[in-house]
Amino acid sequence: MTTRSKAEGKEYILKMAKEHDVKFIWLWFTDILGILKSFAITVEELEGALEEGMGFDGSSIEGFARIDESDMVAMPDPDTWQLLPWTPPEHRATARMFCDILRPGGEPFEGDPRYILKRNLKKAADLGYTFYVGPELEYFYFKDANGTEFLDHGGYFDLTTHDAAIELRRDTVIQLEKLGIGVEYSHHEVANSQHEIDMRYTDALTMADSVMTYRLVVKEVAMKNGVYATFMPKPVFGINGSGMHVHQSLFKGERNAFFDAKDSYHLSKDAKCYIAGLLKYAPEITAVCNQWVNSYKRLVPGYEAPVYLSWARRNRSDLIRVPEYRPGREKATRIEFRSPDPAANPYLCFSVMLAAGLDGIKNNLQIPAPIEENVYEMTAEERKERNIGMLPGSLTEAIQLTEASTLVREALGDHLFDSFIENKKREWHEYRTQVTEYELKNYLPIM
Numbered sequence: 001m002t003t004r005s006k007a008e009g010k011e012y013i014l015k016m017a018k019e020h021d022v023k024f025i026w027l028w029f030t031d032i033l034g035i036l037k038s039f040a041i042t043v044e045e046l047e048g049a050l051e052e053g054m055g056f057d058g059s060s061i062e063g064f065a066r067i068d069e070s071d072m073v074a075m076p077d078p079d080t081w082q083l084l085p086w087t088p089p090e091h092r093a094t095a096r097m098f099c100d101i102l103r104p105g106g107e108p109f110e111g112d113p114r115y116i117l118k119r120n121l122k123k124a125a126d127l128g129y130t131f132y133v134g135p136e137l138e139y140f141y142f143k144d145a146n147g148t149e150f151l152d153h154g155g156y157f158d159l160t161t162h163d164a165a166i167e168l169r170r171d172t173v174i175q176l177e178k179l180g181i182g183v184e185y186s187h188h189e190v191a192n193s194q195h196e197i198d199m200r201y202t203d204a205l206t207m208a209d210s211v212m213t214y215r216l217v218v219k220e221v222a223m224k225n226g227v228y229a230t231f232m233p234k235p236v237f238g239i240n241g242s243g244m245h246v247h248q249s250l251f252k253g254e255r256n257a258f259f260d261a262k263d264s265y266h267l268s269k270d271a272k273c274y275i276a277g278l279l280k281y282a283p284e285i286t287a288v289c290n291q292w293v294n295s296y297k298r299l300v301p302g303y304e305a306p307v308y309l310s311w312a313r314r315n316r317s318d319l320i321r322v323p324e325y326r327p328g329r330e331k332a333t334r335i336e337f338r339s340p341d342p343a344a345n346p347y348l349c350f351s352v353m354l355a356a357g358l359d360g361i362k363n364n365l366q367i368p369a370p371i372e373e374n375v376y377e378m379t380a381e382e383r384k385e386r387n388i389g390m391l392p393g394s395l396t397e398a399i400q401l402t403e404a405s406t407l408v409r410e411a412l413g414d415h416l417f418d419s420f421i422e423n424k425k426r427e428w429h430e431y432r433t434q435v436t437e438y439e440l441k442n443y444l445p446i447m
Contacts, residue, residue, distance in 0.1 A: 013046065013050060013078050020083055020093045022043050022094065023091075023092035024041070024094045025041050025043065025049075025076075025094070025096065025097065026039070026094065026097075027040070027041065027049070027076055027099050028097065029112065030212060031062040031113075032345065032348070032416055032420050032423065033062055034113065034345025034347070035062070036212050039054075041054060050076055050078065053074055053075035054076075056074055057070050057072070058070050058072035058109075071104050072101055072102070073101070073102040073103070073104060074100075076099050077098050077099065080209055081097050082179045084096055085178040085179065100115060101114070110413050110414075111415050111416050114205075114209075114347050116411070116412055117208055117347040117350055117351050120351040120354050120355055121204060121205060123354075123355075123358065124354060124358060127361075128252050129250040129251065130251045130252075131354050132248065132334075133246055134198070134202075134248075135199070135245065135340075135346070136198050136247070137211065137214060137215070137342040138189050138196045138242035138342060139194070139218055139229055139231045140193050140236075140242065141168065141195065141222060141229055142193065142229075142230065142235075143228070145228040148236050151165055153193075165188070165195055167225075168221055168227070169195060170186075171221050172186070173186050173197060176199070179217070181199055181213060181214065182199060182200030183197060183198065184198045184200050185198040190240045190304065194240065194242065197214070201247065204350045204354070208346040208350055212346065231341075232294060233290070233297065233342070234294050234297035239303070240303045241297065241303060241305060241341070242341060243304075243338065243339075244341055244342040245336050245337070245338045245340075246336070246340055246350070246353065247323070248334060248335060248336075248354075249335070250357075256330055257271070258274070258333045258334060258335070259330045265325075266325040271335065273364060273367070274358075275311055275335055275367050276365035276366055276367040277356045277357045277361065278320060278353065278356050278357055279368065280360065281352075281355075281408075282339065282356070283309070283389070283391055284408055285407075286398045286401070287392075287395070287399050288344065288348050288349055288402065289341070289349050289352065291343070291424065292343055292395070293427060293428065295343070296392075296393060296394050296398075305339070306318060308375045308390055310375055311367070313370065313372070321338060322336070323336060339391060348412065351411050351412065352408055352412070355410070359407060375388060395431070396428045396432075402421065402424075
């Protein structure tokens with residue numbers, strides 16, 4: 001991310017707006033669940049917005065504020081300025097900027113997920129680290145939003161006529177690159193009509209903004225082509241759900257702090273302690289990384305999603321995988337945390353993962369032995385003997401673990417933590433009181 005002074009940023013944005021004949025600017029931010037929010041200003045308001053921000057009512061934004069303290073200020077971040085490529089050519093251009101949410105007095109709002117990530121990144125920076133991430137977001141294309149009819153019956157990396165979404169992925173990659181988001185790969189995933197586009201590894205704040213943009217662009221391109229894209233973790237029974245495997249590493253300056261040439265796994269002590277922290281706190285951070293009732297339909301054995309608390313190099317059934325080192329690629333040394341799903345709030349997800357890893361480093365936590373065998377094929381007794389724990393099996397289990405977590409409370413701060421727990425308890429209550437089609441089909445005829 002290019003960082004400019006406030007004066008430089010303001011001058012640059014005003015220049016870009018004039019050069020590209022911009023009329024509208026969308027100001028973007030997220031609620032506590034990672035739902036993208038936006039309001040538009042005209043170019044005539046841009047200079048004032050860059051100087052003082054734009055006021056808005058936060059009382060209706062999930063997790064933001066009560067009615068009696070609802071005034072908020074959206075302060076645009078000039079470093080996130082981008083022209084929106086889908087603006088019709090016959091109209092004047094539209095741009096967007098992500099915003100930091102402030103209280104009227106100018107202090108950061110403690111319920112703003114972007115601020116929460118910035119605060120956790122500062123903790124890492126105070127220790128000399130920069131946090132880099134590379135998430136892999138999977139998603140499905142369906143014929144429309146009313147059902148789950150597939151567009152294709154292709155499989156992993158297929159390049160056949162069965163893959164009807166090649167052009168959709170191509171258009172999406174082009175749009176992302178126009179928005180300044182680098183793309184490494186795009187391909188068909190394992191399940192029918194399931195796809196993945198991988199963004200280029202970068203710092204966590206830039207990537208969290210990019211994840212929000214990516215999800216919108218995927219859905220925007222799908223809509224313009226008359227189909228529907230969804231990041232729902234498990235939309236179809238009996239096939240793989242969609243994950244957001246997060247590759248991550250810590251750097252000290254230009255040096256990858258996770259790399260050690262002398263180690264058999266090429267992992268430094270920092271990397272091993274970081275893994276130990278993730279393994280220790282994984283159950284406590286699961287409600288943040290897998291925040292929906294539907295998330296736990298994906299986290300079951302047999303569909304490539306991790307369930308057990310283990311790590312390894314080659315084994316993709318583990319929660320944490322260490323991609324194999326290639327000579328000359330020291331900067332690519334990283335670990336892959338495989339449980340999060342693409343419907344998580346990336347700002348909070350990256351925050352709690354970093355907090356868990358840093359705690360592992362701070363307290364010199366010891367990494368357990370790697371599990372190179374298939375954990376799913378072990379018996380319960382074998383897993384118990386090897387001290388392999390499990391992730392929570394439902395949202396309510398996850399909420400209970402998170403609510404008792406000092407680490408998550410410190411990472412998210414009291415305001416956002418309390419709002420998040422309240423929201424998730426409400427969701428679970430609404431879900432558990434529903435009478436489902438499964439119950440009617442299986443119970444009504446025999447009771």
